[in-house]
Amino acid sequence: MAAAAVTLARRIALSGVLFPRSSPQVWGQAARQPPSLLSTQRRAFSNNKILVELDTSSGVATMKFKSPPVNSLSLDFLTEFCISLEKLENDRACRGLIITSTIPRVFSSGLDIMEMCGKSTEHYAEFWRAVQEMWLRLYGSSMVTVAAVNGSSPAGGCLIALSCDYRIMVENPKYVIGLNEAQLGIVAPFWFKDTFVNAVGHRVAERSLQLGLLHSVPEAHRIGLVDEVVPEEKLQEKAVAVVAQWLALPDHARQLTKTMMRKAVLDHMLAHREEDIQNFVNFISKDSIQKSLSMYMEMLKKKKS
Amino acid sequence: MAAAAVTLARRIALSGVLFPRSSPQVWGQAARQPPSLLSTQRRAFSNNKILVELDTSSGVATMKFKSPPVNSLSLDFLTEFCISLEKLENDRACRGLIITSTIPRVFSSGLDIMEMCGKSTEHYAEFWRAVQEMWLRLYGSSMVTVAAVNGSSPAGGCLIALSCDYRIMVENPKYVIGLNEAQLGIVAPFWFKDTFVNAVGHRVAERSLQLGLLHSVPEAHRIGLVDEVVPEEKLQEKAVAVVAQWLALPDHARQLTKTMMRKAVLDHMLAHREEDIQNFVNFISKDSIQKSLSMYMEMLKKKKS
Amino acid sequence: MAAAAVTLARRIALSGVLFPRSSPQVWGQAARQPPSLLSTQRRAFSNNKILVELDTSSGVATMKFKSPPVNSLSLDFLTEFCISLEKLENDRACRGLIITSTIPRVFSSGLDIMEMCGKSTEHYAEFWRAVQEMWLRLYGSSMVTVAAVNGSSPAGGCLIALSCDYRIMVENPKYVIGLNEAQLGIVAPFWFKDTFVNAVGHRVAERSLQLGLLHSVPEAHRIGLVDEVVPEEKLQEKAVAVVAQWLALPDHARQLTKTMMRKAVLDHMLAHREEDIQNFVNFISKDSIQKSLSMYMEMLKKKKS
Numbered sequence: 001m002a003a004a005a006v007t008l009a010r011r012i013a014l015s016g017v018l019f020p021r022s023s024p025q026v027w028g029q030a031a032r033q034p035p036s037l038l039s040t041q042r043r044a045f046s047n048n049k050i051l052v053e054l055d056t057s058s059g060v061a062t063m064k065f066k067s068p069p070v071n072s073l074s075l076d077f078l079t080e081f082c083i084s085l086e087k088l089e090n091d092r093a094c095r096g097l098i099i100t101s102t103i104p105r106v107f108s109s110g111l112d113i114m115e116m117c118g119k120s121t122e123h124y125a126e127f128w129r130a131v132q133e134m135w136l137r138l139y140g141s142s143m144v145t146v147a148a149v150n151g152s153s154p155a156g157g158c159l160i161a162l163s164c165d166y167r168i169m170v171e172n173p174k175y176v177i178g179l180n181e182a183q184l185g186i187v188a189p190f191w192f193k194d195t196f197v198n199a200v201g202h203r204v205a206e207r208s209l210q211l212g213l214l215h216s217v218p219e220a221h222r223i224g225l226v227d228e229v230v231p232e233e234k235l236q237e238k239a240v241a242v243v244a245q246w247l248a249l250p251d252h253a254r255q256l257t258k259t260m261m262r263k264a265v266l267d268h269m270l271a272h273r274e275e276d277i278q279n280f281v282n283f284i285s286k287d288s289i290q291k292s293l294s295m296y297m298e299m300l301k302k303k304k305s
Numbered sequence: 306m307a308a309a310a311v312t313l314a315r316r317i318a319l320s321g322v323l324f325p326r327s328s329p330q331v332w333g334q335a336a337r338q339p340p341s342l343l344s345t346q347r348r349a350f351s352n353n354k355i356l357v358e359l360d361t362s363s364g365v366a367t368m369k370f371k372s373p374p375v376n377s378l379s380l381d382f383l384t385e386f387c388i389s390l391e392k393l394e395n396d397r398a399c400r401g402l403i404i405t406s407t408i409p410r411v412f413s414s415g416l417d418i419m420e421m422c423g424k425s426t427e428h429y430a431e432f433w434r435a436v437q438e439m440w441l442r443l444y445g446s447s448m449v450t451v452a453a454v455n456g457s458s459p460a461g462g463c464l465i466a467l468s469c470d471y472r473i474m475v476e477n478p479k480y481v482i483g484l485n486e487a488q489l490g491i492v493a494p495f496w497f498k499d500t501f502v503n504a505v506g507h508r509v510a511e512r513s514l515q516l517g518l519l520h521s522v523p524e525a526h527r528i529g530l531v532d533e534v535v536p537e538e539k540l541q542e543k544a545v546a547v548v549a550q551w552l553a554l555p556d557h558a559r560q561l562t563k564t565m566m567r568k569a570v571l572d573h574m575l576a577h578r579e580e581d582i583q584n585f586v587n588f589i590s591k592d593s594i595q596k597s598l599s600m601y602m603e604m605l606k607k608k609k610s
Numbered sequence: 611m612a613a614a615a616v617t618l619a620r621r622i623a624l625s626g627v628l629f630p631r632s633s634p635q636v637w638g639q640a641a642r643q644p645p646s647l648l649s650t651q652r653r654a655f656s657n658n659k660i661l662v663e664l665d666t667s668s669g670v671a672t673m674k675f676k677s678p679p680v681n682s683l684s685l686d687f688l689t690e691f692c693i694s695l696e697k698l699e700n701d702r703a704c705r706g707l708i709i710t711s712t713i714p715r716v717f718s719s720g721l722d723i724m725e726m727c728g729k730s731t732e733h734y735a736e737f738w739r740a741v742q743e744m745w746l747r748l749y750g751s752s753m754v755t756v757a758a759v760n761g762s763s764p765a766g767g768c769l770i771a772l773s774c775d776y777r778i779m780v781e782n783p784k785y786v787i788g789l790n791e792a793q794l795g796i797v798a799p800f801w802f803k804d805t806f807v808n809a810v811g812h813r814v815a816e817r818s819l820q821l822g823l824l825h826s827v828p829e830a831h832r833i834g835l836v837d838e839v840v841p842e843e844k845l846q847e848k849a850v851a852v853v854a855q856w857l858a859l860p861d862h863a864r865q866l867t868k869t870m871m872r873k874a875v876l877d878h879m880l881a882h883r884e885e886d887i888q889n890f891v892n893f894i895s896k897d898s899i900q901k902s903l904s905m906y907m908e909m910l911k912k913k914k915s
Contacts, residue, residue, distance in 0.1 A: 165820065185555040187562050198812045202503045203529055206566040210470065210559050211551065224813055246821065250795040254820050257797050261816040490860040492867050507808045508834055511871040515775065515864050516856060 045087075049077045051102070052084050059095040060243050061088050061143075066102040070109035073156045077112070078130040085137045095251060096243040097141070099164065100148040100235070105174065107147075110155030116284050117293050128280040131156070132191075132273060139163040139195060140266050142255045144246040148239040150232065153177040154214055155188075161226070162195045165258070166242050169217050169226040170235055177220050182212030185292050186283070189276060191269040198265060200224045350392075354382045356407070357389050364400040365548050366393050366448075371407040375414035378461045380428075382417070383435040390442045400556060401548040402446070404469065405453040405540070410479065412452075415460030421589050422598045433585040436461070437496075437578060444468040444500060445571050447560045449551040453544040455537065458482040459519055460493075463530075467500045470563070471547050472531040474522050475540055482525050487517030490597050491588070494581060496574040503570060505529045655697075659687045661712070662694050669705040670853050671698050671753075676712040680719035683766045687722070688740040695747045705861060706853040707751070709774065710758040710845070715784065717757075720765030727903045731891050738890040741766070742801075742883060749773040749805060750876050752865045754856040758849040760842065763787040764824055765798075771836070772805045775868070776852050779827050779836040780845055787830050792822030795902050796893070799886060801879040808875060810834045 044053040049067035054060075063084060065071040073081075088094045101107045115127045138145065138160065147161040149169040158177050161167045169177065179196055181188040188196075188209055197205045204223045208215070220226045230238045246254065269276070283289060349358045354372035359365075368389060370376040378386075393399045406412045420432045443450065443465065452466035454474040463482050466472050474482065484501055486493040493501075493514055502510045509528045513520070525531045535543045551559065574581070588594060654663040659677035664670075673694060675681040683691075698704045711717045725737045748755065748770065757771035759779040768787050771777050779787065789806055791798040798806075798819055807815045814833045818825070830836045840848045856864065879886070893899060 166817070182554050182558040182562055185558045187558050187565065190565060193565055198816070200813070201506055201811055202566070203505070206503070206563075207471070207532075209566065210554065210562045212554060212558075227817075249792050249820070249822060253792040253795045253797050253822075257792050257820045258816075260797065260800060260803055261812070261819065487859050487863040487867055490863045492863050492870065495870060498870055506811055507871070508810070511808070511868075512776070512837075514871065515859065515867045517859060517863075 045084075047080045047084075049074075049080050050084055052088070054088070054091070054094055056093045058240075058244070059093060059247065060098065060240065061094050061096070062098045062100065064100055064102045065108055068103060070106045071101055071103050071157070072109045072112040072114075073131070073134070074112040075115055075127050075130055078127075078134050082130070082133050082137055085134075085141065089137070089141060089143065094143065096144040096146070096247050098146050098148050098239045098243060099160065100239070101151055103151065105172075106151040106157075107149045107153040107177075108157030108160060109152070110157045110159075113293055113297055117290065117297060121281050121285055124281045124284050125277050128277045132269070132276065135159060135163055135191065135195070136266065136269070139262060140259075142251075142258070144243050144254070146239050146242050146246075148235050149175075149177065149226065150235055151175055152214075154180050158225075159192055159195065162199055165246060166228075167226040168228045168230055168235060168238055168242065169220060170232045171217050171229045172232070173216070175217055176214035177217075177225060178212070178214040179209055180212040180214050182210060183214075184212070184296060186289070189280070190272075191265065191276070194265040194268065198262075350389075352385045352389075354379075354385050355389055357393070359393070359396070359399055361398045363545075363549070364398060364552065365403065365545065366399050366401070367403045367405065369405055369407045370413055373408060375411045376406055376408050376462070377414045377417040377419075378436070378439070379417040380420055380432050380435055383432075383439050387435065387438050387442055390439075390446065394442070394446060394448065399448065401449040401451070401552050403451050403453050403544045403548060404465065405544070406456055408456065410477075411456040411462075412454045412458040412482075413462030413465060414457070415462045415464075418598055418602055422595065422602060426586050426590055429586045429589050430582050433582045437574070437581065440464060440468055440496065440500070441571065441574070444567055445564075447556075447563070449548050449559070451544050451547050451551075453540050454480075454482065454531065455540055456480055457519075459485050464497055464500065466531070467504055470551060471533075473533045473535055473540060473543050473547065474525060474531040475537045476522050476534045477537070478521070480522055481519035482522075482530060483517070483519040484514055485517040485519050487515060488519075489517070489601060491594070494585070495577075496570065496581070499570040499573065503567075655694075657690045657694075659684075659690050660694055662698070664698070664701070664704055666703045668850075668854070669703060669857065670708065670850065671704050671706070672708045672710065674710055674712045675718055678713060680716045681711055681713050681767070682719045682722040682724075683741070683744070684722035685725055685737050685740055688737075688744050692740065692743050692747055695744075695751065699747070699751060699753065704753065706754040706756070706857050708756050708758050708849045708853060709770065710849070711761055713761065715782075716761040716767075717759045717763040717787075718767030718770060719762070720767045720769075723903055723907055726894050727900065727907060731895055734891045734894050735887050738887045742879070742886065745769060745773055745801065745805070746876065746879070749872055750869075752861075752868070754853050754864070756849050756852050756856075758845050759785075759787065759836065760845055761785055762824075764790050768835075769802055769805065772809055775856060776838075777836040778838045778840055778845060778848055778852065779830060780842045781827050781839045782842070783826070785827055786824035787827075787835060788822070788824040789819055790822040790824050792820060793824075794822075794906060796899070799890070800882075801875065801886070804875040804878065808872075 042053060042055055044051065049065070049071075051064040051066055053062045053064070055062075063081075065077075067074075067077055071077070085097075088097060111131065116124065119127075145164040145166075147164040147167045149161050149167060151170070152175050153161055154176065158179050161177065169175065179188045179192055181192075193205065193209060196209065200208070200223050207213070208223075215223065215225060217226070217229055221229050228238065228242075347358060347360055349356065354370070354376075356369040356371055358367045358369070360367075368386075370382075372379075372382055376382070390402075393402060416436065421429065424432075450469040450471075452469040452472045454466050454472060456475070457480050458466055459481065463484050466482065474480065484493045484497055486497075498510065498514060501514065505513070505528050512518070513528075520528065520530060522531070522534055526534050533543065533547075652663060652665055654661065659675070659681075661674040661676055663672045663674070665672075673691075677684075677687055681687070695707075698707060721741065726734065729737075755774040755776075757774040757777045759771050759777060761780070762785050763771055764786065768789050771787065779785065789798045789802055791802075803815065803819060806819065810818070810833050817823070818833075825833065825835060827836070827839055831839050838848065838852075
C-alpha cells in the first residue's frame, strides 16, 4: 500500500502540473475587478484529459472533461483530476468550481473497465487508491463545487456529480444518471453508498442501488439525485449563477458548515481506506469477476464495430 | 435465554418441515423452462397458518397467510413463518418471495395479544425471541422479498411489510397500515423504529410513531411507507412483475448491496438482542400493562359478540 | 464550567419563580372539567419576557414570548425560558405546551448578539450553557410541544421551533424561517444541525445550512421545516387541536417513543457539552469575529435610526 501511495505521489509529481503551495501568488490574490477587464484574467491549463479554466475575476474555475470517447475514469484521468483539484484548492484566486464535459452526450461513463481487467494486483490497488483520492478531494473540497451534468453519468460519473455541492442536469430524454454497479455484477463501495444516502435518503438509495438503476433526468430530479434541470443552452449560465449564490456567503462559515455535514462520511472512509483497497483487489482479482468483465468488454467492442 | 433459544430450535425441528441444507436438490436446480411446462413445476407445502407455493420455473415463492380470523402473529405462526423462510432460503430453486394474505381485508393484525397476557415470563421471552427471529430472517433475507399487502396491516403486520424489499398495497379506503403500538399504550421496539426510519425517514417516523398512526393507503404511499398502490385485481400480477425486475440483477451483487444497506440496523439489534428480550419481559409483566391489555382484549371480545 | 453551572442555577433560584418539585399540588391534580367551568381554571405567571398561561382543564400551557423588540434570546430570556419549562415539566396538571409570540411579525429573532459582543469569556460560557440548556429541556421535554410560529424565526428562533414536536406557521409572504448562521459568518453548532437533519433530512439541511437560507413559509412547508401552514386567525385554534390530538395518546407510551427518537442526538450533545462551550468561547472571542459582530450591530443601529 505504501508503495502504491508513493506511486500516486510520483505520478502527480512527474505530471509537472502540480502547483506548489509555496507560490500561490502566481495564481492568487487577483483583486476583484469589473467584468470589462476580464479578458486578460482568464487563465487555463490543460493536459490530455481535462481542460481547466480559471476566471480570476469571479474566482470560479471550470473543469472540462475531454477524454474521448466517453470520459472514462482511467488511472491517468484520475491522476490528472486530483492534480487539477489540488492546484485549484491551493490557489487563493479560486473559490468555486464547475465540472462539465466537452464530449457530446456523456458527462463521464465512470471507472475505466480496462484498468480492472487483466492487470496486476499492484495495478488494481494503485487504481483504487486513485478512485478514493478523487472522491476524498472532491467531497471534502473547500471550494464551492457544482456539477453541470451535460450528458449521461453512470456509476463513477454519478459519484463525481454526487460529490459536488449542487447538481444541475440538462433535460434530455436520452440522458441517464445513477449508480448502476449492480447491473454489471459488482457492488458500489460503502462510501459511494454513503454519499448517495446523504443526497437521496436511505430508502431511495436502497432500491436504486439494488436495482442498479439509471434514472431519467426527470426521475433523478424527483428523487433528489439532481437539484435542478435546465435546457442545454442554459446550463453554463445557470451553473455560474449557482456558484455565485454560494460564493456570496463568507467562505469560512460555509466551509466549516460543509465539513460539519460531510466529516462523518469522509472520516469513515479514511478509517477503512486500506481495507477498502484490499477488498477491491480481492474482489476484482476473482476469476468469475474477470471473466464477466471480459465478456462485458467484448460486448462493448462488438457494439462499436 | 439459552433455554428459550433451544426451545425455538426444538419447535422448528419438531415441526418436521425444516428443509435440510444438505439436500437442496429435492427443490433446487430446476432449469428455467417455458411457461407451458409450468404445471408440473409448482410445489407447495402448507402447515396450519401459512401456505407456501414455489414456482420452480420462475424461482419465486409465495407465502399466503391463512390464519383466521386476522393472521395475528402467535408463537405458532411465527415459528411456522421462520421455518418456511429458512426452507426457502436454503432452496437454490427459490430466489424471490411474495408475501400476501388469504384472509379478506387483513394482511396481518400484528403480534398476538394472547401471547402477551397472563403467561409466564419464560413464555414472554420465547415469544419475543420468535418475533426477533422473524424480523432478522426477513429483513436480512438474501431473497428478493415483496409484500403484496391486500388488507390492513397494523403494528407487527406493518413490520413484515417494512422488512421486505418492496411494498405494494391494494387501494381500498378501508385498509390502513402503520406502527400503532403507542395507541395501545406500548412502545415499538428500537428495531421496529430503525426499520421504519430506513423506509420513511426520521421526521415522518417520529410523528407517526408518537401518534401511533394508522395511515390510509394514499397517505402510506405519499410518505413512502408503501412503494406502489394498485387495484385488488392487479396485485398478484404486479408483485410478480416487481420480483422479476429485481431478479433480473445478478444475485450476488444484489445481495451484497442489500446487506450493505441493512447491516447496521441488523447488527445493532443482534448486539442488543438479549437485553431487548429482557426489556420486553419486564415491560409486559407489569401489572399496569397486563391490566390494560386485558381490558383491550375484553373490548375486542365485546366487539365480536 | 462548574462555576458557570452554579451561576445558572443561582440565576434560576434567585428568579423566585422556580416551582419546587415537592409541591406540585399547587398546580397539579386538577380534574378534567367541562369547558363551561374553565374560567376559574386558568392560571398564569409572567416575568419580564415570557407570559405563561396554563389551562388546567385541558392540561395545556401556552408560552407567549413578549420581549420587545424582537424576542431575542438574551441570557435573561433563556433563563426565564428554562425556569418556565422546568416549572411546567414538574407540574402534573400540565401535559402539553404551545409556544408563540405576542410581538407582531416576529416569533424570535434568535440569539441576542449583545451577549456575544465585548463581554468576558466567563459571560460567553454562561450564555452558551444557557442556550444548550434551553435546547436540552425543550427537545427532550416529556410534554407535547407545538410551535405556533406567528412571525419570522431565524437562527435560534428556528431552533426553538425545530425542538418542538410539531410546527405550525402563519402564512404571510413577509415571514421567513431558517438556520441562517452562515450568513453572519458563524456556524450553527452540531446539535442545531442534528436537530435540523432529523426534521428535513441530510441533503436539505446541507444546502440550507451552507447557504444560511431563510425560507419563505411555502418553501419551509415544502421541505418539511414546518408541518402545517394556516392563516393568522386560525393559528391558536389549530395549535390547540394538534396538542389535543397528541394528548389523546397514553402519556407513557408517547414519551418513551419520543425519547427513543431523540435520545441519540441529545446524548451526543451531552457527551460533548463542555467541549462545545469551549469551542463557542474560543470562536466568539476571536478578534475577527468580534469585529464582524460589531459591524453587524452598527448596521442594525443605523437601520433603526
